[in-house]
Amino acid sequence: MIFEQIIAAGMILTTPILLTAMGGLVNKQAGIVNIGLEGKMLSGAFAAVIISSFTGSWLLAVLGAAFIGAIIGLIFSFTITRAGANMIVAGLGLNVLLAGILGFVLNWSFNSSGTLRMPNVVLLPKVLPEEIQIIPIFGKVLAELDPLTIFAWLTVILLPFLLSNTKIGLWIRVTGNAEKVSHSVGIRFKNIQDFSTVVAGFFSGLGGAHLALFSIGLFNEGLTAGRGFIALAAFYFGRDRPVATALACLLFGFLDATQIRMQTIGLPPKLIGMIPYLMVLLALIISSIRKHQRTAK
Amino acid sequence: MLSSYAQKGIGFALPLIVAFLLSGVLLVIIGENPVKIYSMLVDESFGSSRRIAATLSASTPLLFTAVATAICFRSGAFNVGVEGAFLIGGLGAVFCGFFLPVQLGLSIIPIAIIFAGILGGIWLYFPGYLLAKFEVDEVVSTLMLNFIAIAITGYLINGPLLSPTSGNNVTPVIHDVAKLPRLMPPSTLHGGFILGLISVLIYGLWCNRSSSGFESALIGLNQRFSRAVGISVQKTLILVMVLSGIIGGIGGASHGLGQLYRFSDGFSPGYGFTGMAVALLARNSPIGIIAGSILFGALASAGTTIQLFSDIPLDLINIIQGTVMIFAVIEIARLSLRKKIRAEL
Numbered sequence: 194m195i196f197e198q199i200i201a202a203g204m205i206l207t208t209p210i211l212l213t214a215m216g217g218l219v220n221k222q223a224g225i226v227n228i229g230l231e232g233k234m235l236s237g238a239f240a241a242v243i244i245s246s247f248t249g250s251w252l253l254a255v256l257g258a259a260f261i262g263a264i265i266g267l268i269f270s271f272t273i274t275r276a277g278a279n280m281i282v283a284g285l286g287l288n289v290l291l292a293g294i295l296g297f298v299l300n301w302s303f304n305s306s307g308t309l310r311m312p313n314v315v316l317l318p319k320v321l322p323e324e325i326q327i328i329p330i331f332g333k334v335l336a337e338l339d340p341l342t343i344f345a346w347l348t349v350i351l352l353p354f355l356l357s358n359t360k361i362g363l364w365i366r367v368t369g370n371a372e373k374v375s376h377s378v379g380i381r382f383k384n385i386q387d388f389s390t391v392v393a394g395f396f397s398g399l400g401g402a403h404l405a406l407f408s409i410g411l412f413n414e415g416l417t418a419g420r421g422f423i424a425l426a427a428f429y430f431g432r433d434r435p436v437a438t439a440l441a442c443l444l445f446g447f448l449d450a451t452q453i454r455m456q457t458i459g460l461p462p463k464l465i466g467m468i469p470y471l472m473v474l475l476a477l478i479i480s481s482i483r484k485h486q487r488t489a490k
Numbered sequence: 491m492l493s494s495y496a497q498k499g500i501g502f503a504l505p506l507i508v509a510f511l512l513s514g515v516l517l518v519i520i521g522e523n524p525v526k527i528y529s530m531l532v533d534e535s536f537g538s539s540r541r542i543a544a545t546l547s548a549s550t551p552l553l554f555t556a557v558a559t560a561i562c563f564r565s566g567a568f569n570v571g572v573e574g575a576f577l578i579g580g581l582g583a584v585f586c587g588f589f590l591p592v593q594l595g596l597s598i599i600p601i602a603i604i605f606a607g608i609l610g611g612i613w614l615y616f617p618g619y620l621l622a623k624f625e626v627d628e629v630v631s632t633l634m635l636n637f638i639a640i641a642i643t644g645y646l647i648n649g650p651l652l653s654p655t656s657g658n659n660v661t662p663v664i665h666d667v668a669k670l671p672r673l674m675p676p677s678t679l680h681g682g683f684i685l686g687l688i689s690v691l692i693y694g695l696w697c698n699r700s701s702s703g704f705e706s707a708l709i710g711l712n713q714r715f716s717r718a719v720g721i722s723v724q725k726t727l728i729l730v731m732v733l734s735g736i737i738g739g740i741g742g743a744s745h746g747l748g749q750l751y752r753f754s755d756g757f758s759p760g761y762g763f764t765g766m767a768v769a770l771l772a773r774n775s776p777i778g779i780i781a782g783s784i785l786f787g788a789l790a791s792a793g794t795t796i797q798l799f800s801d802i803p804l805d806l807i808n809i810i811q812g813t814v815m816i817f818a819v820i821e822i823a824r825l826s827l828r829k830k831i832r833a834e835l
Contacts, residue, residue, distance in 0.1 A: 277820065283815070289811050292805075293807070293809035461645050463641050471638060474631060477630060477634075481620070485625065
């Protein structure tokens with residue numbers, strides 16, 4: 194019983210990280226490290242709650258969140274590709290700026306500090322009928338399955354194909370690996386980078402929408418709680434490969450799900466929360482040392 | 491040609507102008523008069539000696555974090571981990587402040603500050619070493635270390651270092667003798683501000699008057715050239731990271747011993763990142779760092795009071811800070827300048 198619940202909770206907690214990580218991965222493949230994922234997730238969550246409340250449609254809410262994320266991504270990309278901003282500082286600045294704007298809007302037009310509760314927020318629907326619960330072990334996961342989770346895992350399956358077999362996918366990878374080469378063979382690498390950042394924004398917006406609309410149906414300033422950075426950690430750990438990144442997301446999602454339970458058996462939750470970051474640090478060290486040895490030879 | 495002072499001045503002013511324009515537009519949208527709000531901000535932050543003291547008090551942690559960031563940025567090391575060193579150093583100093591026997595008297599203060607500096611230095615030694623020896627990307631490693639620092643301090647103040655007398659997430663209060671003196675009571679301006687100014691001064695001297703300061707600037711400009719003239723890039727990178735950690739750690743000590751007297755959740759509301767905005771704005775110059783720290787200190791202290799008296803949300807400060815960070819790295823100003831130079835040729 195507990196086992197089933199952990200699987201279900203782990204899958205649910207994986208989805209927002211996974212969506213965001215897939216976007217960030219595409220961005221990274223095109224050569225842009227997107228530190229602003231966190232802020233875009235938060236904006237997506239905010240948009241999702243408001244649109245869901247006004248239109249009563251989860252689909253419009255999800256699309257709206259993705260659209261907001263994509264627009265922010267485009268503007269952000271322009272500061273990097275056209276105005277020559279350092280992507281790290283611009284990304285950190287974007288997070289601060291977006292948190293400020295959201296807090297400002299929240300405070301002023303909704304007259305609340307920190308949390309936004311809206312009437313009639315429509316949550317994400319469950320795809321499968323509730324009776325599916327009776328299937329052992331995976332029944333609970335299947336019963337909880339929502340459209341965004343399915344979309345996220347479809348992306349994981351399709352992305353390797355898209356990146357290696359389509360024109361735009363190859364352009365993205367060329368741009369990230371050798372900007373100058375891509376330029377000399379006539380690829381407009383700045384446009385490609387802009388496109389990839391829009392993709393990252395789109396997926397972060399979806400990730401935020403899932404966070405807000407899966408079960409809680411409200412927005413909070415601390416809703417994302419560093420998940421944008423966990424997503425960053427995931428694709429660093431997965432070395433920009435979709436399937437490996439997805440596995441890292443799954444691991445982080447399950448760590449998140451077990452965190453509360455570990456507490457009851459005496460393991461401090463704060464220390465468990467730092468595992469993803471430690472793992473990235475280790476992965477980064479190992480891969481850099483390997484690369485170093487190879488070049489030394 | 492513009493002199494370098496004018497160039498620095500433009501670099502300092504431009505992001506600020508954009509930020510104040512943007513927030514001005516927001517203020518107009520919500521039906522406030524930006525000029526009125528801005529003059530209120532100025533009045534709240536510099537209108538009386540008491541308000542000036544509050545402003546300087548709020549700028550104190552930024553002096554440290556901005557210097558710590560600038561030390562690395564001018565060498566081309568993208569250290570975003572000052573926040574972590576600040577937290578680790580802060581907790582270390584507070585620990586000394588309540589754990590060491592009271593009989594040690596005033597000597598607790600220097601012990602705590604040195605301990606904090608050592609902790610901060612060690613904390614950033616790791617990413618420095620990894621960057622120098624194995625080219626481990628310092629942005630990601632220091633970013634990750636920030637989260638690890640938050641987790642470790644969060645665990646310690648909830649477990650081993652939890653105050654026995656109060657609820658959650660807070661250490662015991664430090665001894666009275668370990669508290670840094672208040673300079674202008676009743677304001678919270680404390681001795682840490684002087685320490686911060688001294689740090690900026692030493693930083694300025696180090697930049698302009700020492701060989702290691704010169705070498706570290708050189709590797710920021712051109713690593714291959716530096717190597718060719720015999721500068722050890724590896725050693726210099728490790729040095730600047732450790733120095734950055736030491737200053738960040740001492741900053742945490744100043745905040746813990748002078749301002750809060752204990753370590754609790756939210757010890758630093760992002761001082762490391764605001765310090766980064768200050769360092770970028772100042773283009774690493776010492777005078778710019780002092781001006782920028784006071785500016786952001788003013789925004790923080792006046793912002794809090796202004797929220798009490800009007801409907802302006804405090805988040806306006808975040809909007810200004812974020813915009814400053816983005817526009818401080820945008821190269822529009824420099825681009826147009828470069829074009830001019832090219833046209834002259």
